[in-house]
Amino acid sequence: MTSNTTRWALAGAATVTVLGAGRVMARRRRRHQPERKDGWYVVHRGITVDRPVDAVIGFWTDRERLDRGLAEWATLEQLDDTRWRCVAGDPAGGGTEWRAEITVDGPGRLSWRVTDGPVAQQGRVELVPAPQDRGTEIRAELRWRSGPVRRALGLTTGTDPDLGLRDALRRIKSLIEAGQMIETRHDPSGRSPEQEEATDKMREKLATGGRP
Amino acid sequence: MRALCWEGVRKLAVRDVPEPSIRAARDIIVKVRASSVCGSDLHLINGFLPAMREGDILGHEFMGEVVETGPDVQRLKVGDRVVVGSVVACGGCWYCRTEQYSLCDNSNPQPVFTEKLWGHAPAGILGYSHAAGGYAGSHAEYIRVPFGDVGAFTVPDGVPDDSVVFASDAMPTGWMAADFCGLKGGEVVAVWGAGGVGQMAARAAQILGAERVVVIDRLPERLRTAADRLGVETINYAETDVLEALREMTAGRGPDACIEAVGMESHDVGPVYAYDKAKQTARLTTDRPTSVRQAIMACRKGGTVSIVGVYGGLVDKFPLGAAMNKALVLRMGQMHAQRYIPMLLDRIAIGEIDPGYLATHPMSLEDGARGYEIFEKKEDGCLRTVLHPQPA
Ligand SMILES: NC(=O)c1ccc[n+]([C@@H]2O[C@H](COP(=O)([O-])OP(=O)(O)OC[C@H]3O[C@@H](n4cnc5c(N)ncnc54)[C@H](O)[C@@H]3O)[C@@H](O)[C@H]2O)c1
Ligand SMILES: [Zn+2]
Ligand SMILES: [Zn+2]
Numbered sequence A: 001m002t003s004n005t006t007r008w009a010l011a012g013a014a015t016v017t018v019l020g021a022g023r024v025m026a027r028r029r030r031r032h033q034p035e036r037k038d039g040w041y042v043v044h045r046g047i048t049v050d051r052p053v054d055a056v057i058g059f060w061t062d063r064e065r066l067d068r069g070l071a072e073w074a075t076l077e078q079l080d081d082t083r084w085r086c087v088a089g090d091p092a093g094g095g096t097e098w099r100a101e102i103t104v105d106g107p108g109r110l111s112w113r114v115t116d117g118p119v120a121q122q123g124r125v126e127l128v129p130a131p132q133d134r135g136t137e138i139r140a141e142l143r144w145r146s147g148p149v150r151r152a153l154g155l156t157t158g159t160d161p162d163l164g165l166r167d168a169l170r171r172i173k174s175l176i177e178a179g180q181m182i183e184t185r186h187d188p189s190g191r192s193p194e195q196e197e198a199t200d201k202m203r204e205k206l207a208t209g210g211r212p
Numbered sequence B: 001m002r003a004l005c006w007e008g009v010r011k012l013a014v015r016d017v018p019e020p021s022i023r024a025a026r027d028i029i030v031k032v033r034a035s036s037v038c039g040s041d042l043h044l045i046n047g048f049l050p051a052m053r054e055g056d057i058l059g060h061e062f063m064g065e066v067v068e069t070g071p072d073v074q075r076l077k078v079g080d081r082v083v084v085g086s087v088v089a090c091g092g093c094w095y096c097r098t099e100q101y102s103l104c105d106n107s108n109p110q111p112v113f114t115e116k117l118w119g120h121a122p123a124g125i126l127g128y129s130h131a132a133g134g135y136a137g138s139h140a141e142y143i144r145v146p147f148g149d150v151g152a153f154t155v156p157d158g159v160p161d162d163s164v165v166f167a168s169d170a171m172p173t174g175w176m177a178a179d180f181c182g183l184k185g186g187e188v189v190a191v192w193g194a195g196g197v198g199q200m201a202a203r204a205a206q207i208l209g210a211e212r213v214v215v216i217d218r219l220p221e222r223l224r225t226a227a228d229r230l231g232v233e234t235i236n237y238a239e240t241d242v243l244e245a246l247r248e249m250t251a252g253r254g255p256d257a258c259i260e261a262v263g264m265e266s267h268d269v270g271p272v273y274a275y276d277k278a279k280q281t282a283r284l285t286t287d288r289p290t291s292v293r294q295a296i297m298a299c300r301k302g303g304t305v306s307i308v309g310v311y312g313g314l315v316d317k318f319p320l321g322a323a324m325n326k327a328l329v330l331r332m333g334q335m336h337a338q339r340y341i342p343m344l345l346d347r348i349a350i351g352e353i354d355p356g357y358l359a360t361h362p363m364s365l366e367d368g369a370r371g372y373e374i375f376e377k378k379e380d381g382c383l384r385t386v387l388h389p390q391p392a
Helices: A002-021 A053-058 A063-070 A148-152 A161-178 A193-207 B039-045 B112-118 B161-167 B170-180 B196-207 B220-230 B242-249 B271-281 B290-298 B320-325 B337-349 B365-377
Strands: A035-037 A040-049 A074-078 A083-089 A097-106 A109-116 A120-129 A136-145 B002-008 B011-016 B028-036 B061-069 B081-084 B142-145 B152-154 B188-192 B212-217 B233-236 B257-260 B304-307 B329-332 B361-364 B385-388
Touching: A040 A161, A053 A120, A053 A136, A136 A161, A193 B112, B002 B365, B011 B365, B028 B161, B039 B365, B061 B142, B061 B161, B081 B161, B152 B337, B161 B170, B161 B337, B170 B196, B170 B257, B170 B304, B170 B337, B188 B196, B188 B290, B196 B212, B196 B220, B196 B257, B212 B220, B212 B242, B220 B233, B233 B242, B242 B290, B257 B290, B271 B290, B290 B304, B290 B320, B361 B365, B365 B385
Parallel strands: B188 B212, B188 B257, B212 B233, B257 B304, B304 B329, B361 B385
Antiparallel strands: A035 A040, A040 A136, A074 A083, A083 A097, A097 A109, A109 A120, A120 A136, B002 B011, B028 B061, B028 B142, B028 B385, B061 B081, B081 B152
């Protein structure tokens, strides 16, 4: 049981880390405002991974592999039996650092709280067996709020942790099912550097967010 | 390296582009030996399927030689002669596990476009616009193939490049079209479109048990080729009333299954066609579904209409009432290449299917633009132009 909890803690911590290092700061305006509750924006997202719950948890069991896999993005530090800290940089640059505390709430359930980062954020992840031999549903709830300064500047909708969450779920699914995230950014083309830059912007738009 | 690029609606040119490299552990690099044109390219070139960018490399039906493999590639090695399915599939998601490869969850890195348009994103396709993932295509000296172990298959010795190349797309598409019909033996099957896809669908229907296969087109050379090569019956829709002819051929019943292998630029004679074309040109509708309408009207009560011609958006005057009240089964989709290719290679090896006759116009890559023109206008009996990117 302990080992299962540890495994899940690792899996969950990795999930959150990928989330933190993903495009949490994706800058895109959204058409629909997310629901607001007690001053927090709240979204629920889920994705189905074609593996049993144990395999989803087991995916990241190897600490060494995990550290290697996350090396580019973040470091993960165990605080005590159920708590972890992750420190991640924002890949979009700007030197933003992101620290979160992750708490294991039970088998297949954990929550996290950003203790230091550009957006006040907290969330929960839960793993549920999917019906019909479809594997595992990863269900996530994300809450965030922007500070008074950002609100005053009207920037509340300019950053979108929801897109970050959706990206992260897609990324995790792909890593578990396919062993990698696919990308086509470096495929050859007959474009000039300027045209390539414009195309990259379009790629970014078509790649950001998405299901779930 | 040299590659045939899209430069704008109806504009193609060969350009110098960088060579591809291994980007992920499951990638392979294929040195392209034969790369065919396909009816789908026409929809892309003519601007009917969206999200093309200037400089995109076209081509998705090809074969060649493996020249590099990523560290996680196990089944293939450098030097293997392979044919590659057009559809990119990860091999590890639910859709791949259930052999619905063209619905793969993890092979389109740019899913937002099709999610908005269609509700969900299907698989990525090589050389098929940014809606299908933005992959570089095969009309080039080299191509990167992601998930090489899943998408590339070694081909039997002795089968020429210009024949086995069609195991990439035209054959699996045609086979799937016939597979959708659920044939039990003895059926009458009608096929709209005598292009590479329609011809392969007709052959597949024969193998799967159809007693009579009727191919419909307006191009006499194509109909003649189908009759000569496959022994099918034909109808020229420019000369004959198709619905009447099919009713008569089946003593009033209508075909048990109708395969549509024409697609969104479907052509017709008469006033409704002019209406469709005007609407499509003005972008009031995206697709011209003439042959789909006809297939639905022709099909016997309770029969199957199998659509493999490509559609991208909305159609007008869709005879839903006919489909509903005749209790038709509608099947459709992009082909699941990886599901059919190994079986098709076996059938090529024993000579049961010989797709080589589709390669009417072998050409060098440098002549690619002209090759597409011949293909589009169906000049000189062209069924498919096959480009050869390697210097002779
Ligand atoms: N589903 C898939 O995975 C898949 C794969 C490959 C190709 N395709 C599609 O299949 C279709 C055919 O491809 P192709 O390479 O054979 O194209 P092609 O252009 O060579 O052939 C199309 C044929 O349809 C004929 N046609 C036009 N209007 C017609 C009508 N109203 N009735 C009967 N015939 C008509 C044309 O004369 C032509 O011979 C295209 O839409 C292509 O995009 C689909
Ligand atoms: Zn094709
Ligand atoms: Zn897949």
